[in-house]
Amino acid sequence: MRDKQIEDLKDYKYxxxxxxxxxxxxxxLNEEVIRxxxxxxxxxxxxxxxxxxxxxxxxxxxxxxxxxxxxPKIDYQDLYYYSAPKSFKEKPKxxxxxxxxxxxxxxxxxxxxxxxxxxxxxxxxxVFDSVSVATTFKDTLTEKGIIFCSISEAIQKHPDLVxxxxxxxxxxxxxxFATLNSAVFTDGSFVYIPPNVKCPMELSTYFRINASDTxxxxxxxxxxxxxxxxxxxxxxxxxxxxxxxxxxxxxxxIALDDAEIKYSTVQNWxxxxxxxxxxxxxxxxxxxxxxxxxxxxxxxxxxxxxxxxWKYPSCILKGDNSIGEFYSIAITNNHQKADTGTKMxxxxxxxxxxxxxxxxxxxxxxxxxxxxxxxxxxxxxxTNYTQCDSLLMGNKCGAHTVPYIKNKNSNSNIAHEATTSxxxxxxxxYCQQRGLNQEEAxxxxxxxxxxxxLQQLPMEFAVEAQKLVGISLEGxxx
Amino acid sequence: xLKINNLNAKIQEKIILSxxxxxxxxxxxxxxMGPNGSGKSTLSNxxxxxxxxxxxxxxxxxxxxxxxxxxxxxxxxGIFLAFQYPLEIPGVxxxxxxxxxxxxxxxxxxxxxxxxxxxxxxxxxxxxxLKFDEEKLNRQLNVGFSGGEKKKNEILQMSILDPxxxxxxxxxxxxxxxxLKIVAxxxxxxxxxxxxxxxxxxxxxxxxxxxxxxxxxLMGGKIIKSGGAELALELEKKGYENFN
Numbered sequence: 001m002r003d004k005q006i007e008d009l010k011d012y013k014y015x016x017x018x019x020x021x022x023x024x025x026x027x028x029l030n031e032e033v034i035r036x037x038x039x040x041x042x043x044x045x046x047x048x049x050x051x052x053x054x055x056x057x058x059x060x061x062x063x064x065x066x067x068x069x070x071x072p073k074i075d076y077q078d079l080y081y082y083s084a085p086k087s088f089k090e091k092p093k094x095x096x097x098x099x100x101x102x103x104x105x106x107x108x109x110x111x112x113x114x115x116x117x118x119x120x121x122x123x124x125x126x127v128f129d130s131v132s133v134a135t136t137f138k139d140t141l142t143e144k145g146i147i148f149c150s151i152s153e154a155i156q157k158h159p160d161l162v163x164x165x166x167x168x169x170x171x172x173x174x175x176x177f178a179t180l181n182s183a184v185f186t187d188g189s190f191v192y193i194p195p196n197v198k199c200p201m202e203l204s205t206y207f208r209i210n211a212s213d214t215x216x217x218x219x220x221x222x223x224x225x226x227x228x229x230x231x232x233x234x235x236x237x238x239x240x241x242x243x244x245x246x247x248x249x250x251x252x253x254i255a256l257d258d259a260e261i262k263y264s265t266v267q268n269w270x271x272x273x274x275x276x277x278x279x280x281x282x283x284x285x286x287x288x289x290x291x292x293x294x295x296x297x298x299x300x301x302x303x304x305x306x307x308x309x310w311k312y313p314s315c316i317l318k319g320d321n322s323i324g325e326f327y328s329i330a331i332t333n334n335h336q337k338a339d340t341g342t343k344m345x346x347x348x349x350x351x352x353x354x355x356x357x358x359x360x361x362x363x364x365x366x367x368x369x370x371x372x373x374x375x376x377x378x379x380x381x382x383t384n385y386t387q388c389d390s391l392l393m394g395n396k397c398g399a400h401t402v403p404y405i406k407n408k409n410s411n412s413n414i415a416h417e418a419t420t421s422x423x424x425x426x427x428x429x430y431c432q433q434r435g436l437n438q439e440e441a442x443x444x445x446x447x448x449x450x451x452x453x454l455q456q457l458p459m460e461f462a463v464e465a466q467k468l469v470g471i472s473l474e475g476x477x478x
Numbered sequence: 479x480l481k482i483n484n485l486n487a488k489i490q491e492k493i494i495l496s497x498x499x500x501x502x503x504x505x506x507x508x509x510x511m512g513p514n515g516s517g518k519s520t521l522s523n524x525x526x527x528x529x530x531x532x533x534x535x536x537x538x539x540x541x542x543x544x545x546x547x548x549x550x551x552x553x554x555x556g557i558f559l560a561f562q563y564p565l566e567i568p569g570v571x572x573x574x575x576x577x578x579x580x581x582x583x584x585x586x587x588x589x590x591x592x593x594x595x596x597x598x599x600x601x602x603x604x605x606x607x608l609k610f611d612e613e614k615l616n617r618q619l620n621v622g623f624s625g626g627e628k629k630k631n632e633i634l635q636m637s638i639l640d641p642x643x644x645x646x647x648x649x650x651x652x653x654x655x656x657x658l659k660i661v662a663x664x665x666x667x668x669x670x671x672x673x674x675x676x677x678x679x680x681x682x683x684x685x686x687x688x689x690x691x692x693x694x695x696l697m698g699g700k701i702i703k704s705g706g707a708e709l710a711l712e713l714e715k716k717g718y719e720n721f722n
Binding site (some may be wrong): 078365424425426427429430431432433434435436437438440445447448449450451 | 527548549552553554557559562564567577579580618639717
C-alpha cells in the first residue's frame with residue numbers, strides 16, 4: 001500500500017498533455033516569424049519595431065556559457081515561437097465560448113476558471129502555450145482601478161503604460177535570452193496598481209506549456225504606483241515529453257514611491273525523467289526596479305521543477321530607503337541542475353537587501369547558488385544580509401555557493417553566512433523511531449530546513465509548496 | 479513480549495554482541511548494566527531498527543520476527559527508544575514533531591488522529607506532569623536544549639506515545655538529581671500492568687528510583703549474570719572489573 005502511494009507521488013502528476021489542435025507560426029526564428037507574432041496579436045507599429053530592434057541585437061549576441069549547468073546546443077531554427085489552441089484565432093470573449101478541453105485542463109491542474117468554482121480570494125490569469133486563455137475576478141479588480149490582464153490585452157487597451165515601462169528594467173539589449181524574449185515574446189501577465197491602492201486579493205498567473213517543440217516566451221510586467229501594494233504569484237507546469245523545451249521568460253517589476261511588490265513563484269515545470277531525459281530549460285530573466293523612495297520588492301521562489309533552472313531574480317534599489325528581498329528554495333533531484341540566486345544592486349541611500357537561499361540537492365543533481373551584492377559609491381548607509389544554506393542528500397549530488405560582493409561605499413555593511421549540511425542517517429532514524437516513514441521523515445527535515453522561506457509565501461500556497469517540497473524529494477534516500 | 483535468542487551483531491567486522499539472550503514479559507522492568515563498550519547501545523540500536531549492523535539470531539516481539547518490521551512499524555507497534563543522544567532537527571517545531579509522531583502511530587493503529595486542540599491539551603498535561611517547560615515545546619526540536627532538557631524531552635515523548643516496550647538508553651547520564659527524579663517519575667507513571675521497560679545504564683543510581691524486576695550484567699557482548707534489584711547494588715560495590 002505504502003509503496004503504491006510512494007509510486008503515485010513519484011510520478012509527475014501534471015505530466016498529462018491536452019489533445020488540442022493548435023495554430024502555430026512556421027518553425028524557425030526570423031523576421032517573418034516576428035512579424036507573424038506581432039500581426040496575430042494586432043500589435044501597434046512601435047512594438048513591432050521594438051521587437052525587430054531586439055532581433056537585430058540578438059544577431060550579434062552570443063548565448064552565455066559561464067553557468068555551471070551545460071546543455072546541448074539549442075537549435076533555435078527548429079522551434080515553434082507561437083502556438084495557440086486553434087479556437088484562439090479569434091480570442092473567445094468569455095468563458096462560455098472557451099474550448100471545454102482548456103477548462104478541463106486547468107481543472108485537472110487545480111485551477112478552476114469558471115466563476116462558480118473560482119479560487120477564493122485569488123485572481124488568476126491562465127496562460128496556455130503562447131496565449132492567455134482567461135483572467136478571473138476582473139470586475140472586482142476594475143472597481144479599484146487595478147488592471148490585471150494578459151500583456152496582449154494590455155498592449156491593446158493600455159498602450160501608454162506598456163510603452164512607458166516595457167523594457168525599462170530589462171532593456172532589449174540586455175543579454176541573449178532576455179533579448180530573444182523581447183523579439184518573440186507571446187503572452188504573460190500585466191498588472192497595474194493605481195496610487196494608494198492595496199490590491200485586495202492575490203494575483204496569480206498559471207503558466208502551462210502544452211504543445212511540443214514549442215518555446216514559451218513569457219513576458220510579465222507589474223507596476224505598483226505610489227503607495228500601492230500587490231502580492232503576485234506564478235505557478236508553472238508542463239507535460240512529460242522526451243525532448244527538452246525552452247521557457248525563456250522576462251519579468252519586469254516597477255515599484256514607485258512607497259509601493260511594495262511581493263512576487264512569489266512556485267515553479268514545477270516537468271523536470272525530466274529519472275535518467276535525465278526531457279524536461280524544461282527554465283532560462284528566465286526576472287528583475288525588479290525599486291524606482292521610488294521607500295519602495296520594496298520581495299522575490300520568493302520555490303524552484304522544484306525543470307531539467308535546468310537558470311535565473312537570478314534581482315532588485316535594483318534605486319530609490320532612497322528602498323528594500324530588496326530574495327527568499328529562495330531550490331530543489332534538484334535525479335539529474336536536475338540549477339544555477340540560481342539573485343542580484344542586489346544598491347544605488348540609493350539607506351537601501352537594504354536581504355537574501356535567504358536554501359538549496360537542496362539529491363540524487364545525481366547539481367545545485368549552484370550564485371549571487372551578486374553590489375553597493376555603489378552613492379549608496380551610503382546601505383546594508384545587505386545574505387544567508388545561503390545547502391542541504392545534501394546522498395553522496396552523488398553537488399552543491400556550490402558562488403557569492404560576488406562589491407562594496408564601493410565605506411558606510412555600508414555586508415554580511416554573508418553560508419552553511420552546508422547533510423541529512424544524517426541518525427536524524428532519519430530518530431524520526432522513524434517516532435513512527436514516521438522515511439519519506440515523511442525527509443519531508444519533515446527538509447521543510448524544517450526551508451521554513452524561513454516557506455513562511456514568506458502567501459498562506460494559500462504555503463501548504464501546497466510544503467507538499468511539493470516533500471514530493472520533489474520522493475525516493476531520494478535509501 | 480520480547481524474546482531475544484542467541485543474538486549476534488557485528489559492525490564493520492567487529493563483533494559487538496555474541497550469544498545474547500533475553501526475555502521480557504509484559505509488565506516487567508529489566509535493567510541492563512555494563513561497562514563502556516559492552517554492547518549496550520548496540521542492543522538498543524538493533525531493537526529500534528537502526529541500519530548498519532550485521533545480525534544473526536532471532537528477536538521475537540509479540541511473536542513476530544522483529545527483523546521483518548521496518549523501524550517505523552516497530553514504533554507503530556509500541557516500541558519506543560529514549561535515545562542516548564537525542565537528535566536536533568533545525569526548523570522543526572517540537573510540538574509539530576510530537577503531533578506528527580503521535581498521529582503517525584495512531585493512524586497506523588487505526589485510531590483517530592488528534593486535532594490541534596486535542597493534541598495541545600494532551601501535551602500540556604504531560605508537560606506539566608514532567609515539569610517540562612512548555613515554552614520549549616514551541617522551539618525547534620532539541621535545538622539549543624541542554625543535555626538534561628533533551629533527555630526530559632525523550633521522556634515527554636514517551637509519556638505521550640504511551641508505548642508497550644520502552645527502551646531507555648542511558649537516559650540517566652548527564653542528569654542532575656532533580657531531573658533524574660522527574661525521569662523516574664515519568665517511567666513509574668507509565669508502569670502499568672502490560673507496559674514493559676528495558677533500562678540501559680552504567681550506574682545503579684537510577685535504579686534507586688525505578689525499581690527493576692530484573693538486573694542483567696552485560697559484558698563482552700553477552701549477559702554474564704542476571705538477578706533481582708540487589709544485583710545492581712552488588713555491582714556498584716564491586717565494580718565491573720572485579721565482577722564475575
